[in-house]
Amino acid sequence: QSVLTQPPSVSGAPGQRVTISCTGSSSNIGAGYDVHWYQQLPGTAPKLLIYGNNNRPSGVPDRFSVSKSGTSASLAITGLQAEDESDYYCQSYDSSLSGWVFGGGTKLTVL
Amino acid sequence: QVQLQQSGPGLVKPSQTLSLTCAISGDSVSSNSAAWNWIRQSPSRGLEWLGRTYYRSKWYYEYAVSVKSRITINPDTSKNQFSLQLSSVSPEDTAVYYCTRGVGGTYSTLTFDLWGRGTLVTVSS
Numbered sequence: 127q128s129v130l131t132q133p134p135s136v137s138g139a140p141g142q143r144v145t146i147s148c149t150g151s152s153s154n155i156g157a158g159y160d161v162h163w164y165q166q167l168p169g170t171a172p173k174l175l176i177y178g179n180n181n182r183p184s185g186v187p188d189r190f191s192v193s194k195s196g197t198s199a200s201l202a203i204t205g206l207q208a209e210d211e212s213d214y215y216c217q218s219y220d221s222s223l224s225g226w227v228f229g230g231g232t233k234l235t236v237l
Numbered sequence: 238q239v240q241l242q243q244s245g246p247g248l249v250k251p252s253q254t255l256s257l258t259c260a261i262s263g264d265s266v267s268s269n270s271a272a273w274n275w276i277r278q279s280p281s282r283g284l285e286w287l288g289r290t291y292y293r294s295k296w297y298y299e300y301a302v303s304v305k306s307r308i309t310i311n312p313d314t315s316k317n318q319f320s321l322q323l324s325s326v327s328p329e330d331t332a333v334y335y336c337t338r339g340v341g342g343t344y345s346t347l348t349f350d351l352w353g354r355g356t357l358v359t360v361s362s
Contacts, residue, residue, distance in 0.1 A: 128283045128284075158345070159344070159345045160345045160346055162348045164349075170354075171335055171352035171353065171354060171355050172284070172335075172352060173352070174348055174349065174350045177341075177346075177348045183350070215284055217284075217348070217349070218345075219344045219345055219347070223301070223302055224299075224302065225286050225299070225301045225302065226286040226344075226347065227286070228283060228285070228286070229283075230283045231283060231284070
């Protein structure tokens with residue numbers, strides 16, 4: 127099981143807003159380490175989606191945003207589009223493991 | 238445009254050593270602002286960071302606790318590439334292996350901004 131916990135799946139209709147949670151512990155998110163998010167389309171490598179405090183690589187729309195509180199973080203997607211259907215992963219640093227850790231991934235289905 | 242090109246066998250026998258190489262184009266393995274990582278992904282273990290190497294006046298190596306006794310990551314400056322060796326493999330090491338570039342000045346801000354295409358490595362006799 128992954129160090130960071132994500133819901134296995136979420137879904138929403140086009141145009142709606144969905145959120146994906148990422149729950150950690152006092153040795154990672156709760157220790158103040160940044161949380162970053164990746165998008166993975168089937169058969170491809172993960173792609174950096176959003177990092178730190180709402181920083182987006184070139185080409186990522188501002189429909190994607192993040193928040194963090196305590197030992198948890200969330201990715202929000204507004205104005206859901208069919209192209210958003212993908213797997214999403216959170217990532218942070220864990221001081222107990224002395225390494226970077228990921229969530230188990232959340233499959234987003236656009237209804 | 239920076240690219241990572243992976244190579245290596247897709248089938249390894251149990252107890253043997255898994256070896257993969259990642260060739261870098263458009264950046265340098267000796268970069269003072271990047272770190273070069275290996276990450277694997279399997280249905281049972283999810284995404285798992287394995288280790289990294291980076292150059293800051295000298296070479297540094299960091300490995301995940303889960304594989305620390307079995308892993309070696311080496312840079313090759315003459316070919317601008319880096320490699321992964323994982324010894325004493327078992328079927329549990331079956332996964333898609335990715336080489337990645339890590340950027341960001343601290344453990345907290347580090348992100349994996351560039352990924353290779355991945356190599357499916359199956360451990361089986």
